[in-house]
Amino acid sequence: MSCPCRAIDESRRIITGRYAALRICKASNGIQAGRNARRCSLMQQHPDLPEAFAELGVEVRFLKALVKLNFVKPSDIQLAMIPHALEGKDILGQARTGTGKTAAFGLPILQNIDPDGRLQAICLVPTRELAVQVTAELTRLSQCTDLHIVAVYGGQKVATQLHQLGRKPHFVVGTPGRVMDFMQRGVLNLQSLKFAVLDEVDRMLDIGFREDIRNILGRIHGDHQTIFVSATIEGEIRRLARRYMTDPMELDVSKDQMTVDAIDQSYVTAEPRDKYRLLRLILKQEQPPICIVFCNTKAVARKITKKLHADDINAMEIHGDLAQNQRDRVMASFRNHKIDVLVATDLAARGIDVSEISHIINYDIPQDPEVYVHRIGRTARMGAKGVAITFVGNDQGKELTTIEILINEQVRHREVEGFKASEPWQPPAEQAAAQQAAEAPAKPAPKLTLASKFKTRRRRRL
Numbered sequence: 321m322s323c324p325c326r327a328i329d330e331s332r333r334i335i336t337g338r339y340a341a342l343r344i345c346k347a348s349n350g351i352q353a354g355r356n357a358r359r360c361s362l363m364q365q366h367p368d369l370p371e372a373f374a375e376l377g378v379e380v381r382f383l384k385a386l387v388k389l390n391f392v393k394p395s396d397i398q399l400a401m402i403p404h405a406l407e408g409k410d411i412l413g414q415a416r417t418g419t420g421k422t423a424a425f426g427l428p429i430l431q432n433i434d435p436d437g438r439l440q441a442i443c444l445v446p447t448r449e450l451a452v453q454v455t456a457e458l459t460r461l462s463q464c465t466d467l468h469i470v471a472v473y474g475g476q477k478v479a480t481q482l483h484q485l486g487r488k489p490h491f492v493v494g495t496p497g498r499v500m501d502f503m504q505r506g507v508l509n510l511q512s513l514k515f516a517v518l519d520e521v522d523r524m525l526d527i528g529f530r531e532d533i534r535n536i537l538g539r540i541h542g543d544h545q546t547i548f549v550s551a552t553i554e555g556e557i558r559r560l561a562r563r564y565m566t567d568p569m570e571l572d573v574s575k576d577q578m579t580v581d582a583i584d585q586s587y588v589t590a591e592p593r594d595k596y597r598l599l600r601l602i603l604k605q606e607q608p609p610i611c612i613v614f615c616n617t618k619a620v621a622r623k624i625t626k627k628l629h630a631d632d633i634n635a636m637e638i639h640g641d642l643a644q645n646q647r648d649r650v651m652a653s654f655r656n657h658k659i660d661v662l663v664a665t666d667l668a669a670r671g672i673d674v675s676e677i678s679h680i681i682n683y684d685i686p687q688d689p690e691v692y693v694h695r696i697g698r699t700a701r702m703g704a705k706g707v708a709i710t711f712v713g714n715d716q717g718k719e720l721t722t723i724e725i726l727i728n729e730q731v732r733h734r735e736v737e738g739f740k741a742s743e744p745w746q747p748p749a750e751q752a753a754a755q756q757a758a759e760a761p762a763k764p765a766p767k768l769t770l771a772s773k774f775k776t777r778r779r780r781r782l
């Protein structure tokens with residue numbers, strides 16, 4: 321059988337996109353034949369288990385959990401990573417959040433953990449929210465086993481987490497700061513670890529965890545498997561990989577996932593004073609089952625939530641001013657669909673993974689276009705459809721254009737029934753000048769340069 325991955329530069333061991341998945345399926349006729357035989361007998365005994373995961377080598381105790389979680393087909397990163405990770409290879413995986421990356425590294429590690437042994441695996445994550453989320457996902461995946469997973473992160477009482485560590489977990493998920501803290505207290509010993517995962521490595525480096533990461537990885541002695549997952553893989557991450565991994569295999573499925581095709585993206589022109597009225601109208605007309613409203617500042621998040629409460633809308637805010645236990649409560653309510661609208665700032669929303677988020681509303685357009693992609697990526701998870709609506713002021717055409725360039729797509733203008741934007745505010749002197757100009761006899765149109773043509777078109781569109 322001819323292998324489609326012949327075209328891949330094996331010397332660099334980079335396997336990209338769909339090829340990563342294809343390579344697993346067609347890697348070797350011998351392995352494939354063995355897998356097929358195992359799968360056939362397994363499927364005869366348990367016809368209700370997800371065959372596509374069984375084919376990757378996932379054992380029955382985890383397949384049973386996958387049935388409960390309604391995982392039928394592996395995602396691209398799962399197809400690409402699970403078989404190699406099960407074989408114990410070091411892996412540098414490029415994948416975004418919402419692509420099923422937790423199960424991609426989680427299933428093989430959980431399966432290879434010795435249930436009778438002590439702490440064997442650690443996963444470092446950039447934020448507290450992600451620590452809670454990854455722990456919850458790993459716990460769900462191992463619900464038909466006796467494996468025990470614990471989260472350690474800053475902002476929660478040390479005593480509580482110490483107590484949990486005392487219950488001898490097999491797998492610890494934590495933020496680098498708190499992991500270091502526990503290592504220094506002598507309650508977390510990483511020497512005998514067999515598996516180390518760095519999740520969202522690019523964000524960890526952005527936040528400034530470089531030294532902590534080096535410190536933690538440097539403490540793991542003995543034979544172990546290391547997996548990095550990151551949305552982007554650049555120089556610093558490769559340097560870390562060279563230093564702490566053995567002959568790593570690079571898997572890149574990010575290109576398949578980068579598209580925002582499944583998201584219906586639009587913008588509405590609104591001046592700051594119109595925005596709340598517009599938000600209320602949209603919530604009333606769209607009736608989003610579950611929605612996040614993104615703001616650029618805590619003050620705005622607080623203000624909107626208050627107004628939504630006054631209007632009897634079931635909303636909660638999440639931002640950096642909330643204590644960790646309050647944030648955890650908000651996230652738990654959101655995850656359990658007890659609130660309809662989550663009003664969030666970007667930092668607090670990092671790593672929010674709640675499936676079935678139907679709408680993202682950018683109450684404030686983000687200054688950084690990458691942030692736009694992160695925000696709207698919270699919807700349309702795992703192939704679902706999503707809606708993203710951005711409020712854009714008359715003077716924010718440039719920000720919208722930068723976003724459109726990044727996503728290589730034009731965001732459509734949306735009219736909202738019953739909403740008319742106010743005229744842009746002008747100081748009185750400018751108002752008088754504008755009126756004078758309007759009344760003056762028309763001058764011949766100036767010749768347009770390319771740049772000014774573009775500006776004019778943007779202004780008109782808004």
Ligand code: AMP
Nearest residue numbers: 391393394395417418419420421422675
């Ligand atoms: P992650 O990228 O790991 O944060 O996963 C995003 C969401 O997708 C989580 O809610 C997972 O439970 C869900 N998920 C992951 N893999 C699958 C799959 N193969 N089928 C259905 N849902 C999945």
